[in-house]
Amino acid sequence: MTTLTIQTPDDWHLHLRDGDMLPETVAATARCFQRAIIMPNLVPPVTTAEMALDYKQRILSARPTGSSFEPLMTLFLTNQTSAEEVRAAKAAGVVAAKMYPAGATTNSASAVSQLEALYPTFEVMQEIGMLLLVHGEVTDAHIDIFDREKAFIDQKLVYITEQFPDLKVVFEHITTGDAAQFVTGASDNVAATITPQHLMLNRNDLLVGGVKPHNYCLPVLKRSTHQQALRDVVKTGSSKFFLGTDSAPHAKDAKENACGCAGCYSAWSAVELYAQVFEELDALDKLEGFASHHGADFYGLARNKGTITLVKEEWTIPDEIILPNGKPIVPFYAGKTVNWKVKV
Ligand SMILES: NC(=O)N[C@@H](CC(=O)O)C(=O)O
Numbered sequence: 001m002t003t004l005t006i007q008t009p010d011d012w013h014l015h016l017r018d019g020d021m022l023p024e025t026v027a028a029t030a031r032c033f034q035r036a037i038i039m040p041n042l043v044p045p046v047t048t049a050e051m052a053l054d055y056k057q058r059i060l061s062a063r064p065t066g067s068s069f070e071p072l073m074t075l076f077l078t079n080q081t082s083a084e085e086v087r088a089a090k091a092a093g094v095v096a097a098k099m100y101p102a103g104a105t106t107n108s109a110s111a112v113s114q115l116e117a118l119y120p121t122f123e124v125m126q127e128i129g130m131l132l133l134v135h136g137e138v139t140d141a142h143i144d145i146f147d148r149e150k151a152f153i154d155q156k157l158v159y160i161t162e163q164f165p166d167l168k169v170v171f172e173h174i175t176t177g178d179a180a181q182f183v184t185g186a187s188d189n190v191a192a193t194i195t196p197q198h199l200m201l202n203r204n205d206l207l208v209g210g211v212k213p214h215n216y217c218l219p220v221l222k223r224s225t226h227q228q229a230l231r232d233v234v235k236t237g238s239s240k241f242f243l244g245t246d247s248a249p250h251a252k253d254a255k256e257n258a259c260g261c262a263g264c265y266s267a268w269s270a271v272e273l274y275a276q277v278f279e280e281l282d283a284l285d286k287l288e289g290f291a292s293h294h295g296a297d298f299y300g301l302a303r304n305k306g307t308i309t310l311v312k313e314e315w316t317i318p319d320e321i322i323l324p325n326g327k328p329i330v331p332f333y334a335g336k337t338v339n340w341k342v343k344v
């Protein structure tokens with residue numbers, strides 16, 4: 001196969017950041033995605049309906065001329081998020097609320113430390129049809145970083161999904177066979193996003209032959225058996241799994257640092273890298289469902305009308321991207337060859 005046309009895809013997990021970064025990040029995603037779920041972990045985080053609407057305007061203003069890209073906004077949950085705020089967000093068109101355990105990842109210091117305090121809020125979300133998106137890792141110091149996703153399932157997610165059976169939950173950026181198995185066995189109200197890096201890489205790609213800071217993201221890459229389990233589950237074509245790049249840019253000097261930031265900036269090549277993975281799996285016929293159907297269906301939104309065409313064509317991801325402020329970012333898979341390209 002040398003060309004592949006699919007309905008226009010959406011990115012169900014994306015970090016665009018803010019300010020100076022927006023012209024770069026919005027254009028990179030709008031090149032092939034129609035919509036994206038915009039993560040709210042700014043500084044300060046997007047905790048109110050009003051902040052979400054303001055942020056949405058900044059994103060819309062940063063779109064390239066002629067782009068019809070649609071940001072879908074989310075609310076950042078804290079211990080204090082009230083049911084009223086969630087209702088106001090829903091009325092303002094916010095589609096989901098994001099739960100980060102406090103300290104789990106980038107800019108999550110003010111996130112949730114008392115999950116139980118949010119149960120009345122979950123009750124309201126369930127009632128009004130606001131989705132719950134979770135960064136599924138516990139943060140207890142004594143839990144090994146490679147076990148934090150599994151511990152989150154056992155300690156939190158089983159309980160949440162049982163107590164709130166009508167709440168739609170997206171288990172974001174899953175990294176383990178345990179998560180794939182949990183989601184597969186859970187009700188139709190539970191789904192998951194999967195990133196390109198967790199399908200393509202395992203922890204050897206992070207740690208063997210020198211530490212590779214540009215492959216460092218959270219949840220951290222796991223052993224190859226988990227990578228294989230994620231590849232197996234997307235190959236099934238199950239509608240519970242869909243595309244979420246977790247494209248998460250950080251300045252080059254913040255990644256190549258004694259205390260490097262977590263996040264891979266994959267927007268430049270994400271849809272092509274997914275195509276490469278599905279081709280390796282001999283499952284290119286499953287790409288469209290994963291990229292363009294399952295997410296919209298789960299969110300209860302219409303599927304996109306347009307199409308994109310991928311062409312079998314080798315190209316090399318740039319070593320660096322220079323932001324308008326002169327700062328470099330190293331994209332995910334920098335300097336490496338990709339064998340599909342979106343035709344523009
Ligand atoms: N995935 C990451 O490694 N980083 C994300 C945060 C997140 O999605 O956990 C970021 O905002 O940088």
Ligand SMILES: [Zn+2]
Nearest residue numbers: 105135218219
């Ligand atoms: Zn996360």
Ligand SMILES: [Zn+2]
Nearest residue numbers: 015039246248
């Ligand atoms: Zn993320």
